[in-house]
Amino acid sequence: MLLRYFAIVAFCMCASLVQAGAWPREQGSGFFSMSVRLGWPQDLEHWASTDPTDQYRTAYFEYGLTDRITLGFDIGNSVSGAGKAIAFVQFPIRNRDTGPKASLQFGLGQISGEKVVRPGLSLGWGLKKGWIGIDSFMEMSVDSLEADYKVDITWGRNLAKDRKLILQLQTGVQQGDPAFARIAPSLVFPILKRFNKRVKVETGATYGLTGDTSMGLKLGFWTEF
Template sequence: MLRGTLALLVMSLSAGMGHAGAWPREKGSGFASVSVRLGWPQNLEEWASSDPTSEYRTAYLEYGLTDRFMIGIDFGNSVSGDTKAIAFLQYPLRDQDDGPKIAVQFGFGEISKERVVRPGLAAGWGLEKGWLSIESFMELRPDSGKADYKVDLTWGRNLAMDRKFIVQLQTGVPDGDPPFARIAPSVVFPITQHYMLETGATWGVHSDSSMGMKVELWAEF
């Protein structure tokens, strides 16, 4: 069964484009999402049926506590694939009009009912018609000393009619397992004024022999 993270697939330039990434969220504004990703072996000869061999569900919430501090909750799967529930606080280290946006994050919670702390660092660059971002996290379990690592590189392009095209390289190092990498392209389109739908696929390229599909619903408030 695939072991890996259901990485957050969206980095944005501002409210209205999803998960904030390194960009600060305005005070009083928020973002929420729910998603599901299904996976199958790339080798069709390994299929015993059409049923997925892996299934990940997530729920995510972030809120601008002030114009600089952002809080949030992240439910779903960790880098190792185990269930997680993590609350976090994010603060911008660099928020200039030119150059990269840089933010630091600290989270705490549980992975498989074991205590975990999750420091993270994010950087993002605004492009003429899109954005480029990097997010990195370490999920450290103090009781066992286990540590998982994740780095995601995302390129996004804004399209007509408020649609978006996103390509993400998802990488991670689960404790005790080899590093993995997968490619995840997706398309985002609005379904109402405040809701957007993202649909995409995943394909393992290193230490990951799975392929998959994902559906995610965003909500702005």
């Protein structure tokens, strides 16, 4: 209930105040990523085989239509694990040089064949050698008005040779289920430079803390253009 309350409060802040994150993308620039997360039970006694029991795949794209408006697509798995395809628009509501960045997002699409709306709020703080971000979303069915909530808290550290260390707390509430929380550390490093833009690989792991009895591995690819 506390997690549900926090998610609702985050969305209510939209009225008074937020993945692109909180930082707007510059006009004409873009970002694309693909990732897969494989999961297994934490209790090895429940393993029937070494095959993963969960698979989550995501393709994410965003493009700076202007310096203030970012368009994007989010395709893959939702909070519930069902297939999703969301188109969204995002714009900053606080973009000062000091203090937090804040952006609002509004998405439309489908999850498991049902029409959904997805409002979101992203907050971000730039650090001397990294950043902190809070990204919160609500995925609500247009027909039933039932909703799932997701809040991710990310700490990132810029390392030498264009590498990044990321530690993320992933939380959420699926309709009818208890809240979950998992920890997800990862390392990002460049593997290819083409047209002066680097392709990066993200490798990491996940481990359920509450409401999630799985552990997993994550592999992703990033590129900017």
